[in-house]
Amino acid sequence: MLASICRRRRLATPLRQILAGGGAAATNPVRSIPESVLLSHGDYSTAVAAASADPEPCPATVSYLLSCGLSAAAAAVAARNFRIRDTDRANAVQALLREYGFSEAEVARTLRHESVLLILDPDRIIRPKLDFFFSLGFEPRLFAAEPHILSRSLDNHIVPCIEYLRGILGSDDNVRTAACRVPRALLADPDKVMRPAVEAFRRNGLSKESITKLLLIHLGLLMVPLDRIDEAFDDMKELGLRVTDTGFLYGFRVICGLKRETWRRKVALYQSFGVCEGDVLRAFKTQPTILLASDETINKRIRFYLDVLKLEMGHVMAHPMSLSLSLEKNIKPKCAVLSVLMREGKIEKKLNLLASLQCNSKVFTERFVQRYAKDVPDVVKAFEGQIKFQGFGDREFELLSHRMTEAKKL
Template sequence: MGFGGCVEKWVLGVLGKVEFERSSHFGRRLISSSRIAAGGQDDSTVSYLVHSCWLSPEAAIEASHKVKLRSLEKADSVLALFRRYEFSDTQISDLVRRHPRLLLVANAQKTLLPKLEFLSSIGMSRLDLVKTVSLSNMLLHRSLKNNSIPCYTYLKKLVISDAKVVFIIKHHSWFFWQMPAVDVTANIRLGTDLGMPSNCIAYLLKSHTRIVTKKHEEFSQIVSNVKGMGFGPRKILFVQAMGALSVKQTAWRVKEQVYKRWGWSESDIRSAFRMLPLCMLVSEEKIMGVMEFLVNTMGWKSGEVAEYPYVLSYSLEKRIIPRCSVIRVLLLKGLIEEMALTLASVSTCPEEYFLSRFVTRYLDRVPQLLNVYHQKVDVEDV
């Protein structure tokens, strides 16, 4: 018998036979404290963690070294609150396993409930709330009065809408609970002093959060470099350029080499970067995949991609291949002329327009064209 089996056997011996009960909504029902197996304090804690929080025996023993449950009623109230907010059994188990001291909260109604209510009040859905708290327990540990509300107020002034604040909490909760930090405040002030409008500040916070948390000297240097390249601080491109220039030099050089592998010159790279700074943040795999398809399969020149780098921001599987497959069929059938097409005209137009111009109008002559677009039929089979 392995170590895990030995531990489980020992725990079950301590706990005695406990029958799990089921309810129609939550699966296993919380076993009341009066039914916890008798024994020493450690045994009672392990029993509770296994049978009420569904930790594995090994995890329960490890957690029992961090928390001693002297009042099971308090722990019961914590679990009941999580269920009230529709935390699943698995989410509760993971939360308790990672942060067992939550079960020691003296009064869940006064301590935890207001924090959950606050997140709901600013527009976070119940599903997002559960996911966010499950992934970032610090939202429950930090003071509502001294941390969460001041952070929310600070961000609200910067990004205007509750929806954007909720986005930041959902995707960068670590940033939310450590705010407002001295460097972050100084960095934001520098951006606003330069004339960055609120939408650029919001984009910076949402999409390039880690740049905002850099030391002020480093942040200032990035801003100076971006200004030196001719980007205006009132444009979203300024923020995107900040994101691109904040990567390590080794990563930047790798991207340069990938583009040069396809024949781009230094001038091509600089020109593409000026139009789409994010082209230096696209993965090497994405660059190779797009260039391979557009150049080798479609026959476009590499320089055309350099002249219109926005295509690198589109999904290869969901946008580029479906549209280009339709174009290939139409070219092979002689229904359109290659000279009338540009990479921009094919890739940028709205879906409805593309379907109307290149699919619907030719269905009477190529009935399978829509299936080609949905990648149900290969170009060679039409």
């Protein structure tokens, strides 16, 4: 079924796009932003046009940009698009960012990715935007992550954008949460991009509450092309997922974010470990993010469970969340804790290992770290990564299957 969806999606690509070397298979719809989104209604295009690009970069501009942390290549490219004629103004821009709480690293990152800010009037153009965003509770890290926002027009883009999102998401807190997760979504035009996307969600059966939740999950879905949105709904229907199902929104976010070749390749990767297509589908329905990790990451996670923990692939696929958790930051520290506790005889071998590993950090900490911290101080060191996991050795767990565990609960 998964393969048939991929084939159907490929055939759905217009022939003229394929011949042009493009099409939906060539880009990630969630990440791609139309050029018009970036250049319309903003101070960026006005400032650059006023500066008039020079065929050769201005040495003084290059030198200043180098002092801001740009690489030589990036400084040369930027200096062809504009010229810093007033270093006092450029210095004032940097001082303004620091005044609003930008760290030196955030100032450098902001100017490295949007160096044209250095030629904008700091008090007339940049300060009002910072005042507006900070009044809503935004922090400097938003602009360090997506500094192009500060080049957009406050009246023509930023305010209408926030007002539209407030109407959809319901509160300033939700707007801030969603935007901080995907800052580049604030570059989208509210009338030409956001509104049509929301209408497409409604047309395909999502309720107002579901749209709010979907955009809190990933605000970048507002920038997905309309035909791709319709196609993703068809894909979800073919997978047997209805808009009212619990996992629909998370699955929809993943479907929209994957290239077609990437989808096929990841399914094939799981199948290379002896997993049938049906098992991949069931795991996807439970934990859609199993298809978001890179091929290398998926391979490393599976090899760890099979080779180090000595688990069977069936056990792993029955706990798909374990395939979405970081080995280094999550799984291995937890394994280190369990290894210490097993060595000290504090836990029995009868333990559903994967269920324990995939529980959230708060629950795991209460159950295995805080509970034993006084008697076994090493559990704290293990959880913090100071004691590395070296395997369970001959002290293997007597694994309980997922079904056995559920039966015991009943």
